[in-house]
Amino acid sequence: MAIPSKYEITEREAYWREFWAQHNIYAFDENSDKPIFSVDTPPPYVSADHLHPGHIMSYSQAEFVVRFKRMQGYNVFYPMGFDDNGLPTERHVEKKYKIKNKDAISRSEFVKLCLEETQKGIETYRNLWSLLGISVDWSKTYSSINPHSQKIAQWSFIDLYRKGFLSQREEPIMWDISFQSALAQTDLEDSEQDSHLNDIIFKSENTAEDLIIATTRPELIPAAVALFFHPEDKRYQHLIETKAITPISGHSIPILTDETVDREFGTGLMMVCTWGDSEDIAKWKKYKLETRLIFNERGILGELAGAYAGTHISKLRNSILEDLKAQNLLIKQTPITHTIQVSERSGTPIEFIITKQWFINVVEHKEALLEQGRKLNWNPKRMFSIYSDWVSSLKWDWCISRQRYYGVPIPVWYHRETGEIILPQEDELPVDPTEYTPRGYKAEDLIAEQDVLDTWMTSSMSPEIGAKLVENPDIAAKLFPSSLRPQAFEIIRTWLFYTVTKAYFHHNTLPFTDVMISGHGLDTQGRKISKRLGNFTPPETTIATYGADAMRYWATGTTLGENIRYNEEEIKKGKKTVNKLFNVGKFAEMHLVNFTLPDTASELELIDKWILSELNQTIEIATHSFEQYEYYKARTAIDQLFWNKFTDYYLELIKYRLYDESPEGQNSRKAAQYTLYIYIESLLKLYAPILPFITEELYQGLYSDTESKSIHNSTWPKTNTNWQLSEEENNLMTDILAVVEAVRAYKSQNSISLGKEIESFNYTSTQDISPYEVFLTKALRVGKFIK
């Protein structure tokens, strides 16, 4: 197959994409006995078309390593997943179809819309990933809402229940009043808001004196259940064991002491409600305080809110402050800026209500989970601290039930009479309890669980969901644990933590051995790329302009875990590299016509051995670097070899030999051809993980004699000790290269064209390079060297 005369990037990349697909170049081979390398590919959210260069960066970086492993002889299992489950999808559909009230649409209609939107998202990703040349095995694809994934997520629930890691408890839980669903610790986000610290008068029931408390949430006064002060606070000793009367609601609450109260804050008196924050819950639990819930799951105020009943909690603060003012009970308002926790998805400040929810008991296993995390091979190492910080700071068990429409149903029924919890058999999965009756029961005896599972409940099973795409159970078993988990650092505390947790609880193992954590994509000014700011060029546009190889080249531009700025110059450099490779390919093709690799190596000249020894060194560096996930280092070394050693020197120095038609020059010419042949093949292979398109083009054009043999299934280059230079040869080469440089400088400074022959050149050298004078005079067009 010949190399085309011109490299039309878009057209040729499309050609090779099609070629790879047709020949199943990236398919996992179930019949192979090669060692397996399995990847736990991140399943991206498909709920919105928000793909930007940051995604390109992180997927490419992982893919460099995957391609390297494939060429190293691994049977690569590289599936693709799509996370189309859960709240983000619901929200996207609500927004897009302007669904304000879910009562206006049936559950099944709504789910149908979700699935439709999901499908569109999958197409967007799939198109871009193919465009980029991501070498996933598209025959191994899952979506997190499909039956395969649902089955595994539900199995997980059942297995955890049977093993005692699950519990159903009624307790205060973080709640999103706008979505009306429970939230897990990780669904929260900080939001800085301007507010007031209000000094408000309570009355002592016993002495009728004024008790001043400071609060940012005066609306919770009707929910107040106690006042606290520090046990050693001299100002309030006489109040121990007495009671206070709240303003507005006028109910009586105990006054207690606790060491966690800060004497310096406000007046040193603290109001505890049910519940304003986790501190409230802690004290409520510790002192077994009363429970006063003033609003329901929609945020509507109830009886305990007295006159305010029927209105919404969000309106209560102003009403209460006005009423306090009217009664002269509000003494002071201090403006403050503080950080409150809001629901990540809705932006609504979280509230606490008490409901029955399912939990995975993670808090009591903190130590073990920390230990599991420690056993992972983290790349880069420092990313482990994000994991350990998170695990150490866990305060709540993982709440896995969600009061939502679109998700994997919790596979549970409750017996109408006894309340007994009924689980389906494994072979019945997946089930929707609201539409299915488990074997051995009658529908009328059962109450179906309405809630669905947290979306992380499914994605935390991704290594197994992926592995089980292979039907043969023996082979599937070999795919778990995965070899590699690539992901972004933002989801260490969610996806990574939950996956580690699941593998530990289910199998007492790690879900994967190696972790590769990528950084953020930033815009040209160093700001985080986001859909909201719109500060990015769509990757499709960039690829159309410069090609996928060039875009991938940009992604090598930073070390793993570091953020990378979008930099069009780097992409241009990628394109230049592609162009240069192409031209070298054309040149080689021209000079390798009718050349076949001889059985025995040709008699190499010093310069030939030199470039091959440079190749040796680069192979070593690149191999080691890719193994350490240091694709950047690999690329730099390969670039050096290609640009600075090969095109700058070697190629120019052997041209005269390649063009030599004389009979006495044929041995030398063959040696140069031989070197060219060997060198370029290895060079292409070295670049192949980073630049899959152009390397395939040239490999097919120069080397492949079969229709289906791809460079990406070829073997990774090996070093050859025959190419090692002796110390003497090495010194000689150093001098020869110095002479080359000197001649070039001389010509450049004297405005002489490099191609023009000069009569003589003065040089000094530490080695005796006289045997190479003929070579130098020919290669450099110098009549005579004068020492």
Place this chain on the structure above:
RNA sequence: GGGCGAUUGGCUCAGUUGGUUAGAGCAUCUCGUUUACACCGAGAGGGUCGUAGGUUCGAAUCCUACAUCGCCCACCA
């Protein structure tokens, strides 16, 4: 407040265990129509490696403090 990361020529970034004149690309300047390539080639200029101390024969690299920027966590009701 605690933790992590960053700070290197105009710009974007490398510098693995401390070791000869600190590297690359882009940009700048000079030169060159050379038979793979002008998406090219050759040459040149440009950095007291954020600041201040310390360890060492020797520090961009190790230690301490500080400054600026970014991120994460905890946040006083």
